[in-house]
Amino acid sequence: MKKIGILGGTFDPPHIGHLKLAIHFAKLLNLDELLLIPSGEPWQKGSDITAAEIRFQLTEAAGIDLARALLYLKIPTQIGIDRLEIERAGPSYSIDTAKSLRERYGPKANLIWLTGVDSLIHLPTWNAWQDLFHYMNFAVASRPNYELATEMSPEIRKILQERQTQDLSALETTPYGLIYIDESLSVDLSSTDLRNRLKTSDRNLIEPDQIPSHTLQIITNLGLYQ
Template identity: 40%
Template sequence: MSVSSPASPHATHASPAGSIPRIGVLGGTFDPIHTGHLALGALFARTLALDELILMPAGQQPQKQGSTPAEHRLAMTRLAATQLAAELARTQPTTRLSVSTREIERAGPSYTVDTLREMRRDIGPQASLSLLIGSDQLVRLDTWHAWRELFDYAHVCAAARPGFRWASASLPLRQVFAEREKSALRVQSTPCGGILIDNSLAVDISATELRATLAQARDAATPPANLPEPVWHYIRAQHLYRA
């Protein structure tokens, strides 16, 4: 398995006879990327039998200000991808892993709906495209730009954090959840439009808390438990997250 860095995913590995290509995109600020992100990607690579898993750091995150410059977040994502690739080689060897610069290279705010629209144009109407997120993002999906249009281009697959509660979502969101809920097999076999919630990932990591830990323990001899070691070495070399 190789880790590549395409600006856009124009091709995927061949799928078994009779199936359609299955692509998952895991985006985020990745400030920094941590083991929770990697665990979420690995989970859905297995659950959806993905042909391709794409890590996509955001360019200009419209709901966050003051993020670390994109070039650092991209570099950290590429370093973390090598660790995830090694895991996938053992657990899901048919999944190709790539890092995309699509949002970083695009001018203006990184609206997910624009990204999925572009990807759908690139991969065609038949492929299964899934947006992979955490449940913390799922319950506030209705704050995203043009959020209802997301389902025109992709499925939304969420990994529930410990303590996830349906009631924390708005009524319109809960109605959409009920109307669009699909099984993993249905997500694999259809292009878009569904919601899949997986409750098996008992991981709850906060990037905000991780940045605070890095600022307070900048001279630590070992990385924090939830940070890939190559990413930690990069952070130290670039003097990131200093108090």
């Protein structure tokens, strides 16, 4: 069974937290491929969003650092930066992405949406969120300052009762419908916080341990987030 990891997001900008999550699950789940998918029109993020083509360029640059890290760590996962959501007109709904990827890879591929626990907490606000489990699995990483047990809604509590597995092999061998929560990774980085820092005199203090070096170079060269 081919295992495809999917890391979607606004990526405004992509940061080391995204890469650490990708590397962690690429190794843990023995992913064959890992797709970074920048959103085209992130409907929940408001209007103050960097243009999609620039965010795609920043994500491509982050992909260079991610591919090098995987090569160094001898993790054979192939990296792809996908234009799926940018080329689709209208708001970027994850359910449309899930359907397109299932059609692309076929019914037997294992599609695994990689995300943080903060996104899981807010999952009921997503369009047709319950239908996502008919197309993919979820691998969820813990994050500081987010306590799932106390912050989850009744809807998430119910879906976890129905779909959560603690058996990693089950997640690897089932094409869709399961949720796996990993508490061994905890990254405290936020694109919003980094954008705000880039708008201040602290921008020169941001280093490659927060934003990937190739991405940071483009941000500097284009004078973004000022």
